[in-house]
Amino acid sequence: MYVNVLVQISLSDDKLFTYSIPSVIKNKIQIGSRVKVPFGRTKIEGLIMGVKVQIDSDLKVKDIIEVIDDEPLLNDEMINLGKFMSETYLCSLITAYKTMLPSALKFNKNKTGIKTEKNIYIKEYKEVETRAERNIIEKLKENNKIKKSEISNKKALNKLLELNIVEEVKEEIYRLDTNTKKEEPKILTSKQDMVFKKVIQSDDKIHLIRGITGSGKTEIYMKLIENVIKSGKQAIVLVPEIAITTQLISRFRKIFGRDIAVLHSGLNDGEKYDEWRKIKRGEVSIAIGARSAVFAPFSNLGIIIIDEEHESSYKQDNNPRYNTIDIAIERCKKHDSKLILGSATPSLESYARAKTNKYNLIELLERINKKELPHVDIIDMKDELKKGHSLLSRKSIEKIKDRIQKKEQIMILLNRRGYSNYVLCRECGIVLKCPNCDISLTYHKGSNIMRCHYCGYGTNKPNKCSKCNSSHIMLMGTGIEKADEILRDMFKDLRIIRMDSDTTSKKGMYEKIINDFNDHKYDLLLGTQMIAKGLDFDNVSLVIVLNGDYSLNIPDYRSSEKTFQLLTQVAGRAGRKDLDGEIIIQTFNPDHYAITLSKNHDYFNFFNKEMLIRKRMFYPPFCLIVAVRIISKNYEEGYKEINKINKHLKNELNYKYVVLGPTSSLRINNTHKFQCIIKYKDKKLLYKVLRDIQKHYNNNKIKLEIDFNPTKL
Numbered sequence: 001m002y003v004n005v006l007v008q009i010s011l012s013d014d015k016l017f018t019y020s021i022p023s024v025i026k027n028k029i030q031i032g033s034r035v036k037v038p039f040g041r042t043k044i045e046g047l048i049m050g051v052k053v054q055i056d057s058d059l060k061v062k063d064i065i066e067v068i069d070d071e072p073l074l075n076d077e078m079i080n081l082g083k084f085m086s087e088t089y090l091c092s093l094i095t096a097y098k099t100m101l102p103s104a105l106k107f108n109k110n111k112t113g114i115k116t117e118k119n120i121y122i123k124e125y126k127e128v129e130t131r132a133e134r135n136i137i138e139k140l141k142e143n144n145k146i147k148k149s150e151i152s153n154k155k156a157l158n159k160l161l162e163l164n165i166v167e168e169v170k171e172e173i174y175r176l177d178t179n180t181k182k183e184e185p186k187i188l189t190s191k192q193d194m195v196f197k198k199v200i201q202s203d204d205k206i207h208l209i210r211g212i213t214g215s216g217k218t219e220i221y222m223k224l225i226e227n228v229i230k231s232g233k234q235a236i237v238l239v240p241e242i243a244i245t246t247q248l249i250s251r252f253r254k255i256f257g258r259d260i261a262v263l264h265s266g267l268n269d270g271e272k273y274d275e276w277r278k279i280k281r282g283e284v285s286i287a288i289g290a291r292s293a294v295f296a297p298f299s300n301l302g303i304i305i306i307d308e309e310h311e312s313s314y315k316q317d318n319n320p321r322y323n324t325i326d327i328a329i330e331r332c333k334k335h336d337s338k339l340i341l342g343s344a345t346p347s348l349e350s351y352a353r354a355k356t357n358k359y360n361l362i363e364l365l366e367r368i369n370k371k372e373l374p375h376v377d378i379i380d381m382k383d384e385l386k387k388g389h390s391l392l393s394r395k396s397i398e399k400i401k402d403r404i405q406k407k408e409q410i411m412i413l414l415n416r417r418g419y420s421n422y423v424l425c426r427e428c429g430i431v432l433k434c435p436n437c438d439i440s441l442t443y444h445k446g447s448n449i450m451r452c453h454y455c456g457y458g459t460n461k462p463n464k465c466s467k468c469n470s471s472h473i474m475l476m477g478t479g480i481e482k483a484d485e486i487l488r489d490m491f492k493d494l495r496i497i498r499m500d501s502d503t504t505s506k507k508g509m510y511e512k513i514i515n516d517f518n519d520h521k522y523d524l525l526l527g528t529q530m531i532a533k534g535l536d537f538d539n540v541s542l543v544i545v546l547n548g549d550y551s552l553n554i555p556d557y558r559s560s561e562k563t564f565q566l567l568t569q570v571a572g573r574a575g576r577k578d579l580d581g582e583i584i585i586q587t588f589n590p591d592h593y594a595i596t597l598s599k600n601h602d603y604f605n606f607f608n609k610e611m612l613i614r615k616r617m618f619y620p621p622f623c624l625i626v627a628v629r630i631i632s633k634n635y636e637e638g639y640k641e642i643n644k645i646n647k648h649l650k651n652e653l654n655y656k657y658v659v660l661g662p663t664s665s666l667r668i669n670n671t672h673k674f675q676c677i678i679k680y681k682d683k684k685l686l687y688k689v690l691r692d693i694q695k696h697y698n699n700n701k702i703k704l705e706i707d708f709n710p711t712k713l
């Protein structure tokens with residue numbers, strides 16, 4: 001007997017090789033298990049993909065060295081899902097499989113182990129001599145087992161072990177093991193119940209729930225999951241941001257207790273491995289997490305829920321560049337289970353699909369208890385600036401004072417990390433830039449370092465200009481650190497907490513900030529994008545967006561959509577429970593439709609208007625987009641290659657395809673990125689052409705990237 005083993009040859013390439021099986025390990029061979037095999041002069045890890053009885057007689061094969069896993073890591077479904085990914089995203093198979101597995105199980109890597117603890121069990125009751133020994137035995141009668149570490153009298157313990165009265169057993173434990181007090185689930189309102197029934201009574205597999213912010217989608221999700229668990233199946237819940245997972249998980253734990261595994265980037269390798277094992281072993285029925293939790297290895301999936309389905313974080317930006325919704329659809333097909341896409345502001349693609357009955361559209365346009373949507377004020381900052389107000393408009397100041405008096409909480413969003421946007425010499429006008437990138441450095445006052453947000457480069461703030469020696473070094477623009485400082489200065493008694501990637505870099509900080517704000521230890525939560533989505537605080541009645549046009553200025557066909565989504569989401573953060581909410585959006589573009597329509601939470605008109613523009617410009621959802629990129633350290637070489645590709649694409653693709661470019665982007669980390677964009681509807685010819693191109697780029701000097709449905713253009 002022989003096996004086909006998938007082996008990684010280079011970063012972008014993998015191949016199947018045939019190996020023979022030594023008889024001693026024959027019964028350990030299972031498809032989906034990792035093996036160690038000889039390869040050239042080295043030994044590497046590979047994955048068993050198939051078993052063969054016969055091979056060509058002239059084929060020389062080597063023996064497998066060992067089988068690494070006792071049980072296959074990947075079942076049939078996952079093996080096929082990897083093939084689907086490889087074909088859809090033109091990535092190698094190994095990259096696809098690596099993505100599905102926790103890093104503790106990845107190939108050719110030092111492994112994070114299983115955590116164990118030593119426990120003491122009784123073996124046989126016998127008379128003992130000392131009181132200390134008797135104490136241990138008494139405790140064991142009560143508790144069945146005791147942790148070895150909890151026994152202080154080691155002498156007595158050793159005696160009992162020696163006499164064979166007790167035994168020590170090393171047992172596997174999970175690093176995360178939370179026990180929360182359970183509560184009864186809330187009874188659904190009639191509107192929520194209607195949505196629930198529409199989903200379970202329908203034969204449709206994919207449902208898009210457009211529920212406005214505060215309409216109670218989470219309760220519907222929980223009810224759907226309860227229903228799925230009752231029938232012995234399992235559920236995956238996906239959320240776009242780790243900040244939201246924190247709140248969602250605590251809500252879910254109250255209802256489902258320990259029946260939950262958690263998967264997101266806030267966990268360390270060991271914790272992720274433990275959570276993965278809980279799922280694989282069927283010890284939990286629910287997996288909650290970010291993007292990668294879509295691969296949770298359940299064997300009997302009943303439902304996948306993707307909350308805030310419009311978020312771009314559901315698309316992975318590095319290889320394999322998969323789209324979570326595609327993967328979820330594929331998994332649901334295999335399990336014959338339902339997929340729920342939920343959002344207050346669905347992506348244009350999803351809503352268009354629902355409009356054409358590819359998804360079942362369910363709309364929930366009323367908040368719980370018929371609460372009004374918060375009032376939105378749009379402030380023209382051009383006018384404010386003339387009056388000398390640059391950070392906060394007069395109205396914002398007035399409203400903050402009002403909330404301080406009422407002891408209600410405030411959230412302020414500013415999408416700019418650091419203290420200043422850039423550092424400038426007043427004398428010669430030079431802007432300090434990163435030496436590795438064509439990007440200006442941001443000053444971080446907390447760490448007193450100027451940092452590049454693209455490559456991480458950091459340096460001290462100079463006292464003198466390196467060019468003209470002047471000491472007029474200015475910090476320009478307002479980042480979130482500076483806003484923090486200004487706010488503290490303006491409102492002396494206001495307790496402010498800041499949430500951005502700098503204040504949450506330490507483990508557990510998300511939870512701490514969210515819990516502290518929830519417990520009203522602070523009056524104002526100042527944060528970046530991170531705080532815009534999904535967070536629920538009962539006592540927040542005012543939300544201020546300082547730079548409402550931030551995402552409008554990004555050169556991307558989706559900039560209006562992103563802006564509308566963000567503002568509508570933010571507007572949903574206020575007035576969720578008993579208080580009336582108020583939103584202030586400060587902007588320099590008060591008349592832009594993405595901003596004016598978000599004032600009235602008018603998704604419908606936004607959708608129609610934006611669809612007209614997309615149609616006219618021939619952009620998704622009226623076509624699909626793929627980006628073909630060349631990444632090169634050397635500008636000239638990269639430029640040459642992208643032009644070759646551009647010419648090839650234009651020659652090989654017919655009139656049905658639109659090839660745009662090539663363009664080059666700013667230098668990042670000493671690498672240049674060049675790009676062609678292809679707009680298409682039919683993928684058949686395109687895939688053939690792209691595969692041809694792929695064959696030419698198998699070295700590491702110049703890298704080729706193929707990115708379907710890219711999040712950044």
Ligand SMILES: [Zn+2]
Nearest residue numbers: 425428465468
């Ligand atoms: Zn200068």
Ligand SMILES: [Zn+2]
Nearest residue numbers: 434437452455
């Ligand atoms: Zn840089």
